[in-house]
Amino acid sequence: MxxxxxxxxxxxxxxxxxxxxxxLRTVEGLLREALTVVLRASAAPRVTVxxxxxxxxxxxGQVAHVDVEEAAWGALSGLSRRTAGEALVARLGGLLPRDxxxxxxxxxxxxxxxxxxxxxxxxxxxxxxxPTLRDPLRRMFVLxxxxxxxxxxxxxxxxxxVGQHDFAAFSKPREGATTxxxxxxxxxxxxxxxxxxxxxxxxxxADAFCHNMVRALVGASLAVGEGRxxxxxxxxxxxxxxxxxxxxxxxxxxxxxxxxxxxxDAELAARAHLTRNxxxxxxxxxxxx
Amino acid sequence: MxxxxxxxxxxxxxxxxxxxxxxLRTVEGLLREALTVVLRASAAPRVTVxxxxxxxxxxxGQVAHVDVEEAAWGALSGLSRRTAGEALVARLGGLLPRDxxxxxxxxxxxxxxxxxxxxxxxxxxxxxxxPTLRDPLRRMFVLxxxxxxxxxxxxxxxxxxVGQHDFAAFSKPREGATTxxxxxxxxxxxxxxxxxxxxxxxxxxADAFCHNMVRALVGASLAVGEGRxxxxxxxxxxxxxxxxxxxxxxxxxxxxxxxxxxxxDAELAARAHLTRNxxxxxxxxxxxx
Numbered sequence: 001m002x003x004x005x006x007x008x009x010x011x012x013x014x015x016x017x018x019x020x021x022x023x024l025r026t027v028e029g030l031l032r033e034a035l036t037v038v039l040r041a042s043a044a045p046r047v048t049v050x051x052x053x054x055x056x057x058x059x060x061g062q063v064a065h066v067d068v069e070e071a072a073w074g075a076l077s078g079l080s081r082r083t084a085g086e087a088l089v090a091r092l093g094g095l096l097p098r099d100x101x102x103x104x105x106x107x108x109x110x111x112x113x114x115x116x117x118x119x120x121x122x123x124x125x126x127x128x129x130x131p132t133l134r135d136p137l138r139r140m141f142v143l144x145x146x147x148x149x150x151x152x153x154x155x156x157x158x159x160x161x162v163g164q165h166d167f168a169a170f171s172k173p174r175e176g177a178t179t180x181x182x183x184x185x186x187x188x189x190x191x192x193x194x195x196x197x198x199x200x201x202x203x204x205x206a207d208a209f210c211h212n213m214v215r216a217l218v219g220a221s222l223a224v225g226e227g228r229x230x231x232x233x234x235x236x237x238x239x240x241x242x243x244x245x246x247x248x249x250x251x252x253x254x255x256x257x258x259x260x261x262x263x264x265d266a267e268l269a270a271r272a273h274l275t276r277n278x279x280x281x282x283x284x285x286x287x288x289x
Numbered sequence: 290m291x292x293x294x295x296x297x298x299x300x301x302x303x304x305x306x307x308x309x310x311x312x313l314r315t316v317e318g319l320l321r322e323a324l325t326v327v328l329r330a331s332a333a334p335r336v337t338v339x340x341x342x343x344x345x346x347x348x349x350g351q352v353a354h355v356d357v358e359e360a361a362w363g364a365l366s367g368l369s370r371r372t373a374g375e376a377l378v379a380r381l382g383g384l385l386p387r388d389x390x391x392x393x394x395x396x397x398x399x400x401x402x403x404x405x406x407x408x409x410x411x412x413x414x415x416x417x418x419x420p421t422l423r424d425p426l427r428r429m430f431v432l433x434x435x436x437x438x439x440x441x442x443x444x445x446x447x448x449x450x451v452g453q454h455d456f457a458a459f460s461k462p463r464e465g466a467t468t469x470x471x472x473x474x475x476x477x478x479x480x481x482x483x484x485x486x487x488x489x490x491x492x493x494x495a496d497a498f499c500h501n502m503v504r505a506l507v508g509a510s511l512a513v514g515e516g517r518x519x520x521x522x523x524x525x526x527x528x529x530x531x532x533x534x535x536x537x538x539x540x541x542x543x544x545x546x547x548x549x550x551x552x553x554d555a556e557l558a559a560r561a562h563l564t565r566n567x568x569x570x571x572x573x574x575x576x577x578x
Binding site: 007009010011058060089090093098099100101102103104131132134135136137138139140141144194195256 | 296298299300347349378379382387388389390391392393420421423424425426427428429430433483484545
């Protein structure tokens with residue numbers, strides 16, 4: 001078997017999330033179906049993803065791996081001058097709807113595991129808090145918020161959350177799985193130029209995320225940004241360690257997985273080993289925001 | 290009556306264009322309906338637009354005017370602290386679907402005519418000519434093109450078209466209307482940063498456009514960019530003055546009206562008078578791309 005790395009994007013609007021669920025339209029389900037056809041496989045191949053996004057959450061820098069028979073990979077190029085990876089991308093493009101795009105497919109380096117090898121995941125959360133900023137062409141991935149937000153207060157409130165903490169208060173618990181994570185970046189800003197000019201933008205980066213964690217962090221930030229809670233509140237919630245219903249979980253509309261970063265090839269296997277043993281004593285599902 | 294200026298945007302994907310047509314979903318139709326409700330008007334008010342976009346074409350900087358009874362305008366604020374314009378924007382936002390957004394509504398300066406006062410209109414055309422650039426989150430306004438494009442050739446070919454010319458070869462003729470326009474900008478580039486990084490991007494600006502003109506110009510550019518026609522071909526088509534079927538008309542997907550520029554307030558009426566007399570001897574419909 002050969003391990004293939006897939007880099008892909010999707011508009012989460014019309015998906016019930018990444019993970020396959022019977023009868024629902026999911027990214028995993030569609031991708032498995034398309035891979036089965038293109039690889040002429042007898043059974044749908046298992047696809048392992050870096051970030052298991054929830055319903056409605058988008059991804060622009062998603063990564064997965066799939067293990068493929070050497071013969072099936074070799075057959076992809078056929079008589080064309082394309083590489084097997086180029087052929088796979090082209091054929092998947094012909095099968096998949098326009099809200100999922102596989103950008104590249106290539107042989108993964110030894111030790112690569114899409115779920116356990118990453119060093120970090122980076123998400124963006126975008127909010128338009130002013131009618132003049134509501135762009136109908138970007139409405140699927142920018143949350144429209146009725147009231148103006150105090151971005152400086154949100155950023156201040158986010159400061160004490162950066163670092164290694166137990167994020168139990170900001171996650172949907174899974175039995176036996178640790179909720180200790182290293183939040184590397186949690187910034188709120190209002191960019192003055194570029195694609196997100198004028199919007200309220202969060203950059204949230206961690207080694208991995210607990211389930212619902214990004215949206216719970218954003219929910220707490222919104223409470224501060226609207227003035228419903230003081231700046232010190234999110235840190236107090238974190239310290240209390242209990243899931244705080246008042247924090248709420250922000251809408252998936254504004255959330256996009258932007259990037260997954262892997263170590264150098266030589267470190268891939270060691271990183272996967274470390275992650276598997278330290279973070280997921282009883283089968284944590286990996287990176288779900 | 291008071292003249293109100295509306296600034297608004299729409300995702301053209303699910304619209305049969307700007308102009309009202311019986312039984313079809315149009316931006317003008319929806320906007321008139323919403324204005325009728327909000328202004329409690331007995332008849333739908335007439336809405337005059339800067340750029341009459343075709344089916345599928347988008348607008349981010351669209352402008353229109355509507356004439357409103359002074360009493361209806363005054364009643365909008367009601368007991369709130371909002372201005373009439375803010376109230377109109379908020380109420381339209383409550384009625385309109387998410388693919389049309391009215392950003393601002395304000396009293397127009399004397400002499401303002403959304404259709405005849407503009408100095409210029411600017412359109413963008415966006416193309417992703419590589420699978421790695423196909424962003425599902427931007428798929429509604431970026432054309433996905435199968436073959437890589439020679440942007441330098443497209444830009445060279447566009448050079449001789451800039452200036453005042455008879456664009457009959459690049460427009461769908463309307464009887465009695467002149468097809469002489471001043472094309473101020475027609476650039477093709479591949480931006481290296483910003484929201485359009487990596488894409489093939491046209492900026493097309495003119496005092497006004499004939500019907501179908503931008504898409505015909507883009508169609509001719511694509512023929513050059515794919516190597517189907519030499520760089521000198523678009524200029525030859527222009528000079529011949531005859532609509533050239535081989536040029537084709539590019540898909541509306543990639544086309545967005547980005548900006549409409551009006552003169553200083555003191556010049557508005559004079560500009561409208563000039564435009565009306567010189568450009569539209571027998572009722573040209575104004576700015577349709």
